[in-house]
Amino acid sequence: MMRIHVAILAAGQSLRYGSEDKLSEQVGGKSLLTILLEKIQRISAPWKGCTVLVVSRELELAKLCTDGPEICVVNGDPKRGISHSIQLALDVVQNSPHWMPGDAVCFCVCDQPFLKQGTLENMLEGYLKSGKGIGCIDRGGPKNPCVFGEQYFPELRSLSGDVGGKRVLCRHPEDVYRQKAEKEEVWDMDEKRTVIVRGGGDLATGTSYLLAKRGYRVLVLETEHPACIRRQVAFCEAVYEGRCEVEGITARKVTNREKTIRAWERGEIPVLVDPGCTCLSWLQPLALVDGILAKKNLGTRIDMAPLTIGLGPGFTAGVDTDLVIETMRGESLARVYQSGTALPNTGVPGVIDGYASERVIYAPCSGEIRYLRQVGDLVKKGEPLAVIDGQTVCATLTGLLRGAIREGYPVTTGLKIMDIEPRTDSNARCFLISDKALAIGGSVCRALEEWERRCLEN
Known part of the structure; x- marks a missing residue:
């Protein structure tokens, strides 16, 4: 039976992310690489026990995979792009003692921390049962991880620069098994x-x-x-x-x-x-x-x-x-x-210190608003606070003027324009998040x- 080997491509320069330390970033207390490897290690036969390798820029980064049996491969020239990592991975897999003619390789990236183990397992199982040469996760289009049968290795080896397996996948849409994924599973840690x-x-x-x-x-x-x-x-x-x-x-x-x-x-x-x-x-x-x-x-x-x-x-x-x-x-x-x-x-409005609707002042007419008092001021019930188109707006209760719509704003009749705080012990509340x-x-x-x-x- 065909076996599926796993290659984790983690040698990118993280240009979108803005830091070369993306692999060590943690989500839920675990590094991105550890999260992915734990899911892969839990997957059942027939791919469990096959070659699992990590292609990274540095050996120390690859060893973030803890104590597992993974092979660590160093891409000494990451500027050559993802195509070089793919070629390195194929070289190692095909020369490993686990390799058998007709096997396939699943290429994964570690910046999808919410990819479900079950979705990955279903994709691999579906790929094997489909008889197709390529498999991928799908959410509005092909996404990682992707698995390629041996017949596509020559095309993968011909890639250059920062071009990945998607180029090969798109050339053969009729030979692709697609496993649907939830929206969170394809979210990219680069964001x-x-x-x-x-x-x-x-x-x-x-x-x-x-x-x-x-x-x-x-x-x-x-x-x-x-x-x-x-x-x-x-x-x-x-x-x-x-x-x-x-x-x-x-x-x-x-x-x-x-x-x-x-x-x-x-x-x-x-x-x-x-x-x-x-x-x-x-x-x-x-x-x-x-x-x-x-x-x-x-x-x-x-x-x-x-x-x-x-x-x-x-x-x-x-x-x-x-x-x-x-x-x-x-x-x-x-x-x-x-x-x-x-x-x-x-x-x-909600009740504060026994007051509800009285706390909020609405525009009695339309026009530009001009203020007579400022936010934080102690105001008394009936005191003029602002003028709109010649009409005076007065305080509805005694308290601190907690909020006021921007001066000059073209208000309309009935628009909420001011807010009075009935608690007068301190005007600090006027300048703090509620x-x-x-x-x-x-x-x-x-x-x-x-x-x-x-x-x-x-």
């Missing part, structure tokens, strides 16, 4: 655990802030003219100011991929005006969080990322997004729904981390 957050308002900012603190690479997407009440704690202010800072984290407006990457390199959160998520053409995020808080879905789809999360009403878990997070104050705040929806919008935002953000982080752990276990 460095990037999370897109749609929306940069105060609640979404709490999520972005905590994700960044946990080491995720965050990209905030906004509209050209975001409207936010708590601007002092909202990353969307970067759209107007070019940059802003919230509790020690800087957000910077960017306009393209290159500027986005530079912001990440500086340890900043880039804010891109991209309401339609066109950045998905050049970015494959690990997760996407819809934090627009529009009370309806403005275009987020479950297939936009391996994990998608919707904040608040307007999403159905398992349909629009994978998960939904509750945003209404109360016992259910920050609850994670794996099915169903969040509580419907009541139109009534407990509500942190609770929601905390649930997003825990849900993402738990999802990562589950993916690694399969």
Whole structure:
């Protein structure tokens, strides 16, 4: 019976990743190479016991595979591209004592940490049963790992530069067995655990802030003219100011991929005006969080990322997004729904210190707003706070002016424009991320981390 040998190609220069140490990067406490090798070692016959080799730039990197029986092959000239690694692997496999004429080689890359052992095993089994000469994982097109029968070795040996086996696969589409995979399985570690957050308002900012603190690479997407009440704690202010800072984290407006990457390199959160998520053409995020808080879905789809999360009403878990997070104050705040929806919008703000609807001020008319008081000021009920088109807007209760929409913003009748904090012991609350935002953000982080752990276990 044909046997399948395994070659792990790990000699790339990691140019997209930005670091030559990608192999040692950890997900769930394990290096990428270790994660893949453990899955391969658990796979059952007929390929277990065949040659398993790691092609790497340096012997020390290859030895990250712990104490297994793998053969470590050093590619001393990685600039020659992946084709050179393929040729080295074929040389070693075909000269190993395990090789028999008619065997095949499965080429794997180690930067797909969420590839399931079962999917890989099913691909290899399906390939053997199909009688075809090539097998691959498929998710919207051929993906790694790929297995090639001996008849295709001459074509693989003829490759040059940074051209891999996909070139050969595409020449023979009729001879390819394709194993379907889940969306998270083909996610590429080159994207460095990037999370897109749609929306940069105060609640979404709490999520972005905590994700960044946990080491995720965050990209905030906004509209050209975001409207936010708590601007002092909202990353969307970067759209107007070019940059802003919230509790020690800087957000910077960017306009393209290159500027986005530079912001990440500086340890900043880039804010891109991209309401339609066109950045998905050049970015494959690990997760996407819809934090627009529009009370309806403005275009987020479950297939936009391996994990998608919707904040608040307007999403159905398992349909629009994978998960939904509750945003209404109360016992259910920050609850994670794996099915169903969040509580419907009541139109009534949550109660703080005995006050609910009085805390929020709405525009009595349309026009540009001009302020008489500033965020953080102690204001008294009935005191004039702003003027819209000649009409005075007064405080609805005594407290601290916690938030106010951007001055000069062209408000419309009924638009939420100000927020009063009834607790007057300190105005620091006006300039800190709210407990509500942190609770929601905390649930997003825990849900993402738990999802990562589950993916690694399969």
